[in-house]
Ligand SMILES: Nc1ncnc2c1ncn2[C@@H]1O[C@H](COP(=O)(O)OP(=O)(O)OP(=O)(O)O)[C@@H](O)[C@H]1O
């Protein structure tokens with residue numbers, strides 16, 4: 054294990070005030086003892102969360118069952134900190150609330166972790182370490198039906214647009230990539246407009262830990278487009294869970310063009326990418 058990795062993993066994690074790790078839907082008993090338990094973690098803005106974000110988990114679940122020797126024991130959305138300063142990023146409290154409504158009302162296995170949302174910006178490598186710590190060190194991993202202990206492998210779930218940024222200079226440090234893709238691994242969901250081959254070409258050295266999942270039903274819903282619709286007074290029903298649509302209406306969210314919105318950055322028609330991605334290296 055690299056020196057930096059050891060240093061990071063033995064560091065204690067500072068938690069936001071009143072934080073506790075949610076694990077009520079984590080499956081603590083492995084159904085098949087021959088399988089390796091994994092937890093899926095999707096990091097993102099979720100401003101707002103859409104059906105496509107939730108759908109990523111279902112696609113990964115089907116893929117895992119059909120193509121791998123893994124068993125998914127849990128899935129988490131981890132909304133990014135307000136300090137990420139991405140255009141259109143609503144404050145973390147609303148984003149966490151919307152994700153929680155979406156998970157509770159549409160899924161039986163997804164959970165929201167607010168650790169990164171309610172504090173300073175945390176790099177994805179550190180976020181995955183936090184999950185590893187909470188699930189394996191604090192909770193003690195999972196057990197087989199005969200009571201044998203198993204460590205859970207944390208894996209990143211992401212769209213191909215996010216993985217493409219891993220080849221862009223200045224966005225991810227090599228050490229972080231090695232940590233995320235070498236130690237943990239990732240499932241990549243194909244996203245319209247962002248090729249999978251192109252996304253992974255320069256990540257070939259970690260190929261064995263990268264699982265590509267094709268998009269069989271083309272659908273390019275993005276949070277950016279949802280925000281644009283809301284600003285123009287258009288319906289977003291059936292693009293997001295009903296409870297999230299209601300929450301947005303009740304709280305009058307995404308109505309104005311405040312500072313830092315897409316309009317200011319000429320991003321109204323863009324489906325991906327954020328100016329905040331640069332300079333996130335360790
Ligand atoms: N339509 C989609 N297909 C595949 N992956 C997606 C899709 N929408 C979002 N994702 C993935 O979900 C994760 C979280 O994304 P994020 O919250 O930044 O959503 P977004 O819709 O891209 O947001 P924005 O439009 O604000 O940039 C990322 O890994 C992203 O690649």
Ligand SMILES: NC(=O)c1ccc[n+]([C@@H]2O[C@H](COP(=O)(O)O)[C@@H](O)[C@H]2O)c1
Nearest residue numbers: 096097098133176177224225327330333
């Ligand atoms: N170096 C890094 O750790 C790094 C770089 C770019 C994006 N990310 C993460 O990817 C997620 C999605 O980012 P975007 O919304 O910019 O696609 C966020 O959670 C962000 O923290 C991490």
